Amino acid sequence: MFPSQFTYHRAASVAEAVELLNGNEGAKLLAGGHSLLPMMKLRLASPPTLVDIGQVAELKGVSADGDGVRIGALTTHAEIAGSALVQERAPVLAEAASRVGDPAVRNRGTIGGNVAHGDPQSDLPTVLTALGATINAAGQNGERGIAAADFFTGLLENALDDGEIVTSVSVPGVASGAGTAYVKFSHPASRYSVVGAAAIVSVANGVCSSASVVVGGVESTPTRAASVEAALAGSGVGADALAAAASAVSGDFQGDAMGDVYASSEYRQAMAGVYVRRALEAAVARGG
Amino acid sequence: MSVPVEITINGRVFSGEVEPRQLLVHFIRENAGLTGTKVGCDTSQCGTCTVQLDGAIAKSCTVLAVQASGSTVNTIEGLSDGVDLHPLQEAFWNKHGLQCGFCTPGMIMASEELLRNNPSPSREEIRHALEGNICRCTGYQNIVSAVEEAAGAMGGS
Numbered sequence: 001m002f003p004s005q006f007t008y009h010r011a012a013s014v015a016e017a018v019e020l021l022n023g024n025e026g027a028k029l030l031a032g033g034h035s036l037l038p039m040m041k042l043r044l045a046s047p048p049t050l051v052d053i054g055q056v057a058e059l060k061g062v063s064a065d066g067d068g069v070r071i072g073a074l075t076t077h078a079e080i081a082g083s084a085l086v087q088e089r090a091p092v093l094a095e096a097a098s099r100v101g102d103p104a105v106r107n108r109g110t111i112g113g114n115v116a117h118g119d120p121q122s123d124l125p126t127v128l129t130a131l132g133a134t135i136n137a138a139g140q141n142g143e144r145g146i147a148a149a150d151f152f153t154g155l156l157e158n159a160l161d162d163g164e165i166v167t168s169v170s171v172p173g174v175a176s177g178a179g180t181a182y183v184k185f186s187h188p189a190s191r192y193s194v195v196g197a198a199a200i201v202s203v204a205n206g207v208c209s210s211a212s213v214v215v216g217g218v219e220s221t222p223t224r225a226a227s228v229e230a231a232l233a234g235s236g237v238g239a240d241a242l243a244a245a246a247s248a249v250s251g252d253f254q255g256d257a258m259g260d261v262y263a264s265s266e267y268r269q270a271m272a273g274v275y276v277r278r279a280l281e282a283a284v285a286r287g288g
Numbered sequence: 289m290s291v292p293v294e295i296t297i298n299g300r301v302f303s304g305e306v307e308p309r310q311l312l313v314h315f316i317r318e319n320a321g322l323t324g325t326k327v328g329c330d331t332s333q334c335g336t337c338t339v340q341l342d343g344a345i346a347k348s349c350t351v352l353a354v355q356a357s358g359s360t361v362n363t364i365e366g367l368s369d370g371v372d373l374h375p376l377q378e379a380f381w382n383k384h385g386l387q388c389g390f391c392t393p394g395m396i397m398a399s400e401e402l403l404r405n406n407p408s409p410s411r412e413e414i415r416h417a418l419e420g421n422i423c424r425c426t427g428y429q430n431i432v433s434a435v436e437e438a439a440g441a442m443g444g445s
Contacts, residue, residue, distance in 0.1 A: 001330050002309050002310075002311070003309045004309070005307070005308075005309060006308060006309060007289065007308070008291055008308035008352075008354055010354075030352075030355070033350060033351060033352065033355060034332065034350055037350050037351075037352070038331060038332060038350060040309075041330065041331070042331075050308070052354075052355060054355055078344070101420065102335070102419040102420025102421075103345060103398060103401065103402075103417055103419070103420060104332075104335065104338055104345045104346050104347045104398065104420050105332065105347070105420060107341075107344040107345060107346055108341075108346050108347075108350070108351070189333045189422065190333055191419060191420070
């Protein structure tokens with residue numbers, strides 16, 4: 001399968017990429033290409049111009065940022081999964097990155113491309129929302145940060161303005177002693193998450209003192225499991241308490257649950273309860 | 289409108305003018321004439337188009353040739369010296385790790401990266417590393433056994 005024809009530009013800097021993006025009507029950015037090229041091959045997208053940012057060095061790499069990490073937009077899933085800094089400060093992000101697709105996909109796919117594409121069955125949007133990360137973007141009017149919770153606005157839609165590019169993602173460090181986990185139900189061929197659940201749980205004196213729980217794969221954007229978080233607040237963390245809290249997730253879906261030939265919307269919602277429970281159990285077991 | 293592309297494949301430089309939309313796998317097969325790398329699902333799921341791109345495996349059906357311009361690619365043909373089989377090729381033969389053979393180039397390229405990073409993988413780790421490679425013949429048992437045998441032959445266990 002071939003994409004339809006397009007004009008190709010290779011940008012050498014963020015400034016040049018922004019200029020090319022704004023100077024060419026309908027232009028799209030190409031990083032690892034693992035979200036955009038499949039869409040173009042299926043002719044679901046036919047941009048007239050591609051701006052290849054794959055060689056822009058200033059967009060690569062992981063660095064310390066306060067007590068958290070700043071991850072350049074071009075950093076691959078494999079690099080995130082293997083980063084000692086990410087493993088130490090936001091282990092749930094490294095865990096999720098290690099479960100994206102398969103090894104070859106993780107070598108090419110980037111965090112910037114992943115969030116800009118915003119596939120609801122992708123893993124990183126779920127985890128970045130749970131972590132309270134910020135997506136940093138640059139455009140003709142300068143730079144700004146967008147909270148992950150505000151960034152994903154709909155199916156393959158995000159809060160970027162036309163002509164803006166994702167430059168990095170800022171991830172706050174997980175609180176000392178908190179346990180984290182990301183578990184997913186992988187589609188057997190594509191490895192996208194049919195359901196993915198991220199949990200960050202702090203426990204003090206046997207009682208849950210704070211929890212952040214987010215579910216992906218069910219609705220068109222990551223779902224914050226506010227009912228689960230509320231059920232956990234001040235609750236014990238035994239198996240029965242966690243199972244009861246997890247079952248509350250059914251109240252967090254707003255009626256736009258997705259379904260397809262592989263997994264109906266009812267099935268995805270049922271599995272969300274199962275995977276939230278598993279994420280809570282793993283997070284509690286790892287905390288302390 | 290064509291663009292110039294220069295890619296080093298298995299140590300040899302291939303250059304040409306291609307349409308920007310030409311995929312790397314087609315450059316490898318048609319411009320370089322190396323047909324060991326296959327086009328299977330063409331949707332970056334099956335993995336038979338797996339090659340090494342600048343030292344890390346990639347699905348060449350999901351990379352534009354022009355994206356890879358200036359890069360180094362190694363394919364299944366570059367794995368052996370042309371005389372002796374690579375230990376992975378030998379092991380796939382010994383263990384009957386293939387039936388039709390269509391997935392084998394990708395299986396071997398993905399396994400080669402695994403053994404470079406982890407010389408003594410468990411069977412579970414082998415299965416995890418081959419998640420992006422689909423075989424419709426073997427049921428995978430013999431493929432996993434072949435990778436295990438190759439690990440032993442290459443000095444791991």
